[in-house]
Amino acid sequence: MCSMLLNWLRFGKLNKDYSNTNVFEHSNKFYSVSENHIPQEIDIFTLNTLKYWDVNGAWNRPFASHPKKVLGTGELVIFGVDATKPYLEIGIVSAEGNELVHKADIKLDRSSLCHDIGVTSRYIAILDFPLIVDSNRLLRRGQLIKFDKEKYARIGIMPLYGDANSIKWFEVEPNITFHLINSFEDGHEVVLWGCRALDSIIPGPEDGLKESKLFSRCYEWRLNMKSGEVKEKYLTGPEQYMDFPMINASFTGIKNRYAYTQVVDPTASFAADIPKYGALAKLYFEEPCSEFPVGEAQQEELIRVEYHRFEKDVFCTGSAFVPKEGGVEEDDGWIITFVYNEDNGISQVHIVDTKKFSGEAVAKITIPCRVPYGFHGAFMPISF
Template sequence: MPQEVDISTQETLGDWELTKSWNRTFTSHPKRAPYSGELVIMGVDGQKPYFEVGVLSADGKKIKTRVDANYNRCTFCHDIRVTEKYNVIIDFPLVVDMNRLFNGGPLIRFEKEQFARIGVMPRYGDANSIRWFDVATCSVFHLFNSYEDDDEVVARGYQAREAIIPGPELGLNKFEWFSKGFKKIKSSDGTNNEDLEEGLLFARTYEWRLNMKTGEAKEKYLTGNEFAMDMPFINETYTGLKSKYGYTQVVDSIASFNTGIVKYGGLAKLYFDEKECENFALGKEKLQQMVKIEYHMLPKNAFCSGAVFGPKVGALEEDAGWIIAFVHDEDTNKSEVNNLTELLTWFCYFDECPKSRKY
């Protein structure tokens, strides 16, 4: 449940006062709607209604609308996106099934043979107003942003061929499964020609263009196979609006492969309006046009998480600001989340050298 925090003291005050009006899970990634300041939220449940969308007033004192999206399954989903007029919701087949659990199966399973779709609904719409777009089945946990572009709603996020949650099926070697999954892919379609089990967890930037006029969905990769990435974020001033830049955490595939645990060894800045060609050198693969990426890698055995963008006050440029991330150096064992004085936080302009400071 969301907590209320005193901004001046950072003291936790307790459960959010509207908890009684929202008696279900609360998304980890609520979104503030452009211009209105309203907060768009969602929550899932293991029983009907499986998925609900809510809109909070800008002052946070009232739930203006609460809608059952009429899902026919409970999906493990914790992200939602907005545009100027719409809420963007996802229905991908990482399914929570209580009946399966009662019958001896896993509670959560990625059902890769099932459908995937993205819904676009008016801000205060109901289930009947949702425009659904069928898309290629994949695993999606996090979205960069979404915005309106003429007749299209554009959504960008990270997708992989397999879900990292809940892990391997019973009986499979956990370390081997994770290690294979993190292995670097070699082809533009996200697979390795030699072994289809390799690179299943290799997440890449992806774009869906949803045409509200024709009902067509166009989708494509925006990044190649140099690094897997996830945990995207932007300058939140541009939430729901067209943004030129995105930021993300970069997976250290070797460290992840060797340990069987996903580790982020750097940060990246994506230039969505600038293109570069990447060559997949296997067989018949050709040059692929991808977005420009600028990488900032951490020292060996240093890994980051929880990165956010802090905009510079008064700046006009979208990318004027700092990236702030928790960084843990495994060689020195510096930084612990539960001890703020030991946090190693990375501040940098992307046009300057990275600098580390201890706080």
């Protein structure tokens, strides 16, 4: 707390302007972003910072790391979480990137650390889960960020240009979900797929916490806009821990058949006190799992999962799906990922054909420097 106050006195801000969580493109411009500040426009060739992007002065608050484009319009749905009111605001940026055409205060009564949102052609899905930022708790020598599993969890469905009064809220089981895989409409239901855990690694796991609660599994919520009914279930088995999901971006907001994730290595993660990912997974949402793990009831209706595994002590980071130019099917493409071998210290880029997912990478490119484990990777085509 003292360091934050000193930062405020010296620099006029509580924290350094990090920009290390994600990279995204909008209107042919490229931005790096974190959670605590507005994005920075970057030169994609030199990585030099060009300027801050505040949408011509219309956005002056934190900017979360997972903005989503609206399929068909090219508009960008953005959002930002703050420790003081308004805790969460959502905005829509024009396809040209020069105008904030809509802004709404969601009027939450707590600062939920919302890292991702869902967007369909008609709705925005808001995650209000009990990973809570509380500066008053910090003053009492508690944790600034804490998961309180006794508090409520809910998902809000808001019309695309709606406001707080137009949100329909659905109570769900308390959980931690940092990343959504996709969201789409199915009849009267809005469906969300995400990577859901039962406890949080932020700011750090409690002693004795089991991996079954700490690491996330693929999960489904079905929210009926007509009846108010909620259906939720796991889609993957009890030892299939995964996060950092990817899909073919052309299917954002509509029903997709496939997704890809990084797969947690629990043993390596606990040994290093950071999540490590020793494999990639391909999820087949329309194909049932043919093998049911011990202790998992078949009525869970688990989906098929295919793996691309790395060698021992080899881990990936920053994975991204790249659609194949001229591809016909949703899974025509590759996964590009940074890979680090902890035994020999070599960093590589691996390219995996998503049609031959469990096979050898089609390319392994050794790079001349270490790429540290990080957060998100992105691939954006550039015309020369």
